[in-house]
Amino acid sequence: xxxxxxxxxxxxxxxxxxxxxxxxxxxxxxxxxxxxxxxxxxxxxxxxxxxxxxxxxxxxxxxxxxxxxxxxxxxxxxxxxxxxxxxxxxxxxxxxxxxxxxxxxxxxxxxxxxxxxxxxxxxxxxxxxxxxxxxxxxxxxxxxxxxxxxxxxxxx
Amino acid sequence: xxxxxxxxxxxxxxxxxxxxxxxxxxxxxxxxxxxxxxxxxxxxxxxxxxxxxxxxxxxxxxxxxxxxxxxxxxxxxxxxxxxxxxxxxxxxxxxxxxxxxxxxxxxxxxxxxxxxxxxxxxxxxxxxxxxxxxxxxxxxxxxxxxxxxxxxxxxxxxxxxxxxxxxxxxxxxxxxxxxxxxxxxxxxxxxxxxxxxxxxxxxxxxxxxxxxxxxxxxxxxxxxxxxxxxxxxxxxxxxxxxxxxxxxxxxxxxxxxxxxxxxxxxxxxxxxxxxxxxxxxxxxxxxxxxxxxxxxxxxxxxxxxxxxxxxxxxxxxxxxxxxxxxxxxxxxxxxxxxxxxxxxxxxxxxxxxxxxxxxxxxxxxxxxxxxxxxxxxxxxxxxxxxxxxxxxxxxxxxxxxxxxxxxxxxxxxxxxxxxxxxxxxxxxxxxxxxxxxxxxxxxxxxxxxxxxxxxxxxxxxxxxxxxxxxxxxxxxxxxxxxxxxxxxxxxxxxxxxxxxxxxxxxxxxxxxxxxxxxxxxxxxxxxxxxxxxxxxxxxxxxxxxxxxxxxxxxxxxxxxxxxxxxxxxxxxxxxxxxxxxxxxxxxxxxxxxxxxxxxxxxxxxxxxxxxxxxxxxxxxxxxxxxxxxxxxxxxxxxxxxxxxxxxxxxxxxxxxxxxxxxxxxxxxxxxxxxxxxxxxxxxxxxxxxxxxxxxxxxxxxxxxxxxxxxxxxxxxxxx
Numbered sequence: 001x002x003x004x005x006x007x008x009x010x011x012x013x014x015x016x017x018x019x020x021x022x023x024x025x026x027x028x029x030x031x032x033x034x035x036x037x038x039x040x041x042x043x044x045x046x047x048x049x050x051x052x053x054x055x056x057x058x059x060x061x062x063x064x065x066x067x068x069x070x071x072x073x074x075x076x077x078x079x080x081x082x083x084x085x086x087x088x089x090x091x092x093x094x095x096x097x098x099x100x101x102x103x104x105x106x107x108x109x110x111x112x113x114x115x116x117x118x119x120x121x122x123x124x125x126x127x128x129x130x131x132x133x134x135x136x137x138x139x140x141x142x143x144x145x146x147x148x149x150x151x152x153x154x155x156x
Numbered sequence: 157x158x159x160x161x162x163x164x165x166x167x168x169x170x171x172x173x174x175x176x177x178x179x180x181x182x183x184x185x186x187x188x189x190x191x192x193x194x195x196x197x198x199x200x201x202x203x204x205x206x207x208x209x210x211x212x213x214x215x216x217x218x219x220x221x222x223x224x225x226x227x228x229x230x231x232x233x234x235x236x237x238x239x240x241x242x243x244x245x246x247x248x249x250x251x252x253x254x255x256x257x258x259x260x261x262x263x264x265x266x267x268x269x270x271x272x273x274x275x276x277x278x279x280x281x282x283x284x285x286x287x288x289x290x291x292x293x294x295x296x297x298x299x300x301x302x303x304x305x306x307x308x309x310x311x312x313x314x315x316x317x318x319x320x321x322x323x324x325x326x327x328x329x330x331x332x333x334x335x336x337x338x339x340x341x342x343x344x345x346x347x348x349x350x351x352x353x354x355x356x357x358x359x360x361x362x363x364x365x366x367x368x369x370x371x372x373x374x375x376x377x378x379x380x381x382x383x384x385x386x387x388x389x390x391x392x393x394x395x396x397x398x399x400x401x402x403x404x405x406x407x408x409x410x411x412x413x414x415x416x417x418x419x420x421x422x423x424x425x426x427x428x429x430x431x432x433x434x435x436x437x438x439x440x441x442x443x444x445x446x447x448x449x450x451x452x453x454x455x456x457x458x459x460x461x462x463x464x465x466x467x468x469x470x471x472x473x474x475x476x477x478x479x480x481x482x483x484x485x486x487x488x489x490x491x492x493x494x495x496x497x498x499x500x501x502x503x504x505x506x507x508x509x510x511x512x513x514x515x516x517x518x519x520x521x522x523x524x525x526x527x528x529x530x531x532x533x534x535x536x537x538x539x540x541x542x543x544x545x546x547x548x549x550x551x552x553x554x555x556x557x558x559x560x561x562x563x564x565x566x567x568x569x570x571x572x573x574x575x576x577x578x579x580x581x582x583x584x585x586x587x588x589x590x591x592x593x594x595x596x597x598x599x600x601x602x603x604x605x606x607x608x609x610x611x612x613x614x615x616x617x618x619x620x621x622x623x624x625x626x627x628x629x630x631x632x633x634x635x636x637x638x639x640x641x642x643x644x645x646x647x648x649x650x651x652x653x654x655x656x657x658x659x660x661x662x663x664x665x666x667x668x669x670x671x672x673x674x675x676x677x678x679x680x681x682x683x684x685x686x687x688x689x690x691x692x693x694x695x696x697x698x699x700x701x702x703x704x705x706x707x708x709x710x711x712x713x714x715x716x717x718x719x720x721x722x723x724x725x726x727x728x729x730x731x732x733x734x735x736x737x738x739x740x741x742x743x744x745x746x747x748x749x750x751x752x753x754x755x756x757x758x759x760x761x762x763x764x765x766x767x768x769x770x771x772x773x774x775x776x777x778x779x780x781x782x783x784x785x786x787x788x789x790x791x792x793x794x795x796x797x798x799x800x801x802x803x804x805x806x807x808x809x810x811x812x813x814x815x816x817x818x819x820x821x822x823x824x825x826x827x828x829x830x831x832x833x834x835x836x837x838x839x840x841x842x843x844x845x846x847x848x849x850x851x852x853x854x855x856x857x858x859x860x861x862x863x864x865x866x867x868x869x870x871x872x873x874x875x
Contacts (some may be wrong), residue, residue, distance in 0.1 A: 016426075019426050023424055023425055023426040026373075026425075027381065027423075027424035027425055028424065031366070032373035032375065033366020033367070033370070036372065036578075036580045037498050037499075037581065038809050038810050038812065039581060040579060040581075042809060042810035042811050042851065043498070043815075045498060051294065066316055072366065073365060077365075080361060080364075081787070084364075085364045085365060088360060091782065092356050092776055094363035095224030095225070095358065095780060096224030096498065096499070096545070096547050096549075097224070097359065097362075097363030097364075097368050097370075097547070098497075098499045098545075098547030098548060100363050100364055101366050104364060122532075122818065123819035124819075127819040127820075128817075129818070130810060130815045131498070131549060132496060133224045133498075133784050133787075134552075134783055134817075134821075135780075135783075135784070135785040136821040137783055137821060137824055138780070138817070
């Protein structure tokens with residue numbers, strides 16, 4: 001059994017230590033907000049936070065998360081209050097929506113580290129996340145908007 | 157399975173049929189109730205598209221599926237406009253497979269051809285208006301007033317000081333006879349409150365907090381996960397296999413052979429994939445092994461030198477060409493392209509007691525229902541299709557063969573297990589159903605006035621519809637989807653002598669419609685050649701187009717893009733512009749691309765886009781689709797290429813089948829022509845003009861014509 005904390009809850013899973021965290025989250029814990037897109041850290045759809053850092057869960061063996069803290073999109077906020085979620089709504093960002101959990105989780109780390117990111121900061125932080133629908137221009141706008149909301153002390 | 161065929165092009169060409177005859181079968185038989193699962197006797201269920209519950213919930217049922225294009229919002233806007241309900245109380249649901257949800261123009265249940273909004277414009281407004289009429293009648297009875305003395309406002313019927321919510325009236329309204337067709341009156345355009353107004357998507361919240369359910373997210377306690385090992389060559393079959401090592405993997409439950417390969421069934425995807433990696437399979441490759449990209453194009457080149465089947469013809473092309481003093485002879489090649497939706501293909505199947513239940517993201521639930529029934533030897537009514545959000549479609553989830561659904565049904569049937577079939581990204585990139593590879597050979601004779609006097613055009617590429625239930629799209633031997641955008645080019649109105657011919661070779665590689673279908677290559681050929689002709693004539697590319705185009709909608713889009721892009725304004729040093737305009741799916745789109753080449757790398761700085769789609773029901777949705785189409789198109793310009801070596805696909809994942817990323821994304825400006833013309837689509841028409849606009853800008857920078865996509869580094873060096 002491997003013990004880890006997911007969205008502030010301690011869980012024990014019976015899994016091969018080499019099993020990617022992605023499949024533990026999706027197929028064992030049934031937290032399906034985190035998506036499978038490529039399985040080789042190319043697309044970022046599987047991005048979660050491991051001790052606050054953005055990781056590609058599809059190439060992260062679950063043993064790396066043992067006794068560590070994992071946050072998924074389901075744990076980002078309880079009530080849709082995260083500035084990024086508010087901004088995503090305001091800028092009408094998602095299309096098919098499949099990549100958006102990963103986009104938001106990547107952007108959340110960016111906003112924490114660079115509360116007022118430039119376009120170049122956004123390029124650096126977000127170019128690992130693919131969106132086949134091409135919502136990039138709206139993601140960029142939404143990150144700037146979220147930065148503004150965060151400055152005002154978070155969204156309502 | 158129904159073999160009803162449709163003719164998209166024919167329909168789009170027949171103006172006026174969209175409105176008018178559609179009030180028709182909007183009322184569905186009483187049995188409609190069975191098509192939509194849960195509802196109570198007290199619910200108003202006036203038709204298959206709407207359910208109003210006593211708690212005031214307004215549930216709108218979609219005959220089309222949400223795959224990013226925004227119908228989850230646009231179709232409810234049409235309904236809510238006429239129903240006059242509280243927009244904040246609207247909930248949305250995908251329809252199951254069923255007759256009421258058949259496309260109003262195509263006759264099958266399908267989301268495709270950029271047609272959802274225009275094809276539902278009347279049906280969904282009528283559905284809302286009918287329900288409103290029934291609610292008013294119920295209120296009139298309750299208040300003991302005349303229906304004419306009642307009005308509605310945000311989900312309430314009001315008469316004087318009396319007021320009742322739609323939910324309160326739903327039960328009584330449900331007992332009323334439906335109004336006679338023709339008695340339902342729609343709002344005047346001037347009274348619209350939602351239609352034409354930028355409206356935020358209704359699915360954003362669920363898609364920003366992890367709640368949105370895609371096919372991939374389906375889970376049941378007794379469900380297992382299956383992956384299938386496919387032949388490395390298209391058309392290959394299993395000769396023999398050894399599953400000993402696969403079965404030794406912890407979590408692997410079963411290994412079964414299916415028509416498309418060998419399926420490994422396990423507790424979860426990871427075990428199933430490890431099991432698949434451990435399989436030993438001996439394959440019969442068959443003739444698919446003979447396909448290699450370079451030799452394929454050499455064969456296509458030979459075909460292009462021979463006469464094909466005529467797709468369009470006027471005047472004396474050969475005679476005029478032979479007399480022309482100046483000519484352009486050009487050959488273009490386009491590779492196979494994979495759709496690569498972000499959500500890899502998947503399908504969950506449960507078979508029990510002569511019944512089959514399917515959960516998947518599909519653009520053609522009716523076809524999938526029929527396919528499953530046929531495989532299982534049961535009737536389509538015994539197959540339930542639950543459609544979840546599609547994590548991208550782009551045509552890949554509209555296969556006439558229902559390929560991944562059929563595979564999942566076979567796995568469930570062979571194993572007797574409740575399974576979710578999951579394709580890996582590698583399965584997706586290597587799995588075929590590509591935009592076909594094409595070769596165009598064009599000879600143009602230029603007249604003394606600098607305009608084209610004769611245009612000889614041969615196209616070579618596999619037919620998408622040949623051998624499928626859509627083969628009715630082939631007319632006189634010509635698959636319209638192979639030539640659309642050339643045979644009906646607006647430039648031919650000004651080119652008296654033209655001749656378009658088609659060769660449709662057959663190969664084992666499965667091909668399919670890929671966002672904007674034939675226009676993906678035809679717009680490129682036409683719009684880069686027009687640019688070349690303009691340069692040969694010493695004319696500005698915009699002025700040259702004006703001298704050839706008679707279609708006012710092409711011109712309206714072109715003029716708006718030109719104006720908004722500042723076409724005639726000076727550019728920063730090292731920046732260049734290119735332009736293209738193209739009609740597809742009833743919408744007219746012009747784009748101006750601004751580029752530079754820095755250290756041998758192409759940088760697209762800005763794309764200014766103008767679209768005439770007629771009425772834009774949700775302008776924000778149209779803008780989003782233009783942005784999306786531009787980025788999709790730019791991905792193909794820079795990276796899109798599937799190649800084969802001895803039948804084996806050489807790409808496998810996003811590292812070698814690349815997608816445009818944030819840091820490569822241009823600034824995009826979208827302008828909508830204020831138009832009262834016939835409605836067109838939005839999902840696809842943003843794609844076709846992008847590649848020629850960019851490549852025309854590259855010519856402005858380098859003096860080199862690019863006739864092969866994707867763009868290669870050598871193409872970016874000054875010629």
